[in-house]
Amino acid sequence: MVVQLFNTAIIMDEKVETLKAELQRVREENNTLRLMLEVLNSKCTKLEIHLQEINKAQHKGMSSNQIGSVTVPPMFDTNKRPRLELPTAKKPLQIFVRTHPKDDSLIVKDGYQWRKYGQKVTKDNASPRAYFRCSMAPMCPVKKKVQRCLHDKSIVVATYDGEHNHAAIHESSSSTSKGSSPVVNNLPLMTSILNDKEPMNIGLALSGWSQTDHRRHCEDAMQQNNNNGGSNIRIEEYVSSLIKNPDFSMSLAEAVVRTITGQQKQQDINLNLDLPEE
DNA sequence: CGACTTTGACCCGCGC
DNA sequence: GCGCGGGTCAAAGTCG
Numbered sequence: 001m002v003v004q005l006f007n008t009a010i011i012m013d014e015k016v017e018t019l020k021a022e023l024q025r026v027r028e029e030n031n032t033l034r035l036m037l038e039v040l041n042s043k044c045t046k047l048e049i050h051l052q053e054i055n056k057a058q059h060k061g062m063s064s065n066q067i068g069s070v071t072v073p074p075m076f077d078t079n080k081r082p083r084l085e086l087p088t089a090k091k092p093l094q095i096f097v098r099t100h101p102k103d104d105s106l107i108v109k110d111g112y113q114w115r116k117y118g119q120k121v122t123k124d125n126a127s128p129r130a131y132f133r134c135s136m137a138p139m140c141p142v143k144k145k146v147q148r149c150l151h152d153k154s155i156v157v158a159t160y161d162g163e164h165n166h167a168a169i170h171e172s173s174s175s176t177s178k179g180s181s182p183v184v185n186n187l188p189l190m191t192s193i194l195n196d197k198e199p200m201n202i203g204l205a206l207s208g209w210s211q212t213d214h215r216r217h218c219e220d221a222m223q224q225n226n227n228n229g230g231s232n233i234r235i236e237e238y239v240s241s242l243i244k245n246p247d248f249s250m251s252l253a254e255a256v257v258r259t260i261t262g263q264q265k266q267q268d269i270n271l272n273l274d275l276p277e278e
Numbered sequence: 279c280g281a282c283t284t285t286g287a288c289c290c291g292c293g294c
Numbered sequence: 295g296c297g298c299g300g301g302t303c304a305a306a307g308t309c310g
Contacts, residue, residue: 284306294297
C-alpha cells in the first residue's frame with residue numbers, strides 16, 4: 001500500500017516536472033514571438049512614417065486644393081455645419097491589436113494622443129465603436145475608429161483616416177482616457193491598407209507567400225534564434241530582411257488572420273498566457 | 279479649472 | 295420622400 005502510494009507520488013512528480021518543462025518551453029516561445037512582434041511593429045511604424053513623408057512630398061507637388069484626383073471642397077463657406085472630414089484618395093489604414101482578454105477599453109497605443117468624440121453601437125457588431133480625433137495638434141485632421149473584432153473580442157480594430165500634420169511622440173502613449181484608465185499592454189498584430197468595402201476579408205484576399213513559405217521562414221527564424229541564444233540583433237537583422245520583401249507584410253497579415261480566426265486556437269491561448277497584468 | 283469622457287440628439291448620405 | 299444607420303456635435307459629468 002505504502003509502496004503503491006510512493007509510486008503514485010513519483011508518477012505525479014514526473015507529470016508535474018513534465019508540465020513545468022512544457023510551461024517553460026511555452027513561455028520561452030511566447031517571449032520569442034513577442035520579441036519578433038515588437039521588432040516588427042517598430043519597423044512597421046518607421047515604414048509608415050517614411051510613407052507619410054513620401055506622400056507629403058508628393059502632395060506638395062500638386063495644387064494646394066487637390067489631393068490626387070479628388071478636389072477638396074471649400075470648408076468654411078457653406079451654410080451647413082462644417083464637417084472637418086477631408087476626402088482623401090488614400091484608403092483607410094486598419095490596425096489590428098490584441099489586447100488583454102480582460103480589458104474592455106478601446107485603447108490602441110500608436111504614439112499619438114487621441115480625444116474621444118463619440119461612440120456608437122453599429123448594426124454589424126455588438127461591440128461599441130469609438131470615434132477618436134487626434135489631439136496632439138489643434139488642426140490635425142486625423143481621425144480613427146476603434147472597435148472590437150466581431151469574432152474575437154480580444155482583437156481591437158483601429159481604422160485611421162487622414163494624415164497627421166505633426167510628429168508622433170515616441171514614448172508609447174495611447175488613446176488617452178484619463179490617467180486612471182488602464183493602459184493596455186497590447187501587441188499590434190498587423191497593419192493593412194484596406195478598402196472599406198472589404199473589411200476583414202483580408203485573410204482570404206491576400207496572396208504572396210504560400211503557407212509552406214510562412215512556416216519555413218518562421219522555422220528559420222526560430223532556428224536562428226535558438227542557435228544564438230535569442231539575440232535581438234539577429235532577430236532584427238532577420239526582420240529587416242523580411243521587411244525588404246514587399247509581400248511580407250501581406251503574408252504576415254494572412255498568417256495572423258488565420259491565427260485569429262481560430263485555426264491556431266491553442267497557440268492563441270499560449271500567447272495570452274503570459275500577458276503582464278498592468 | 280481645464281482636459282477629457284459620456285451619451286443622447288442631430289446631421290446627412292444612401293437605398294428603396 | 296422616407297427611413298435607416300454611420301458619423302458628429304455638444305452639454306453634462308468626471309477627474310486630477
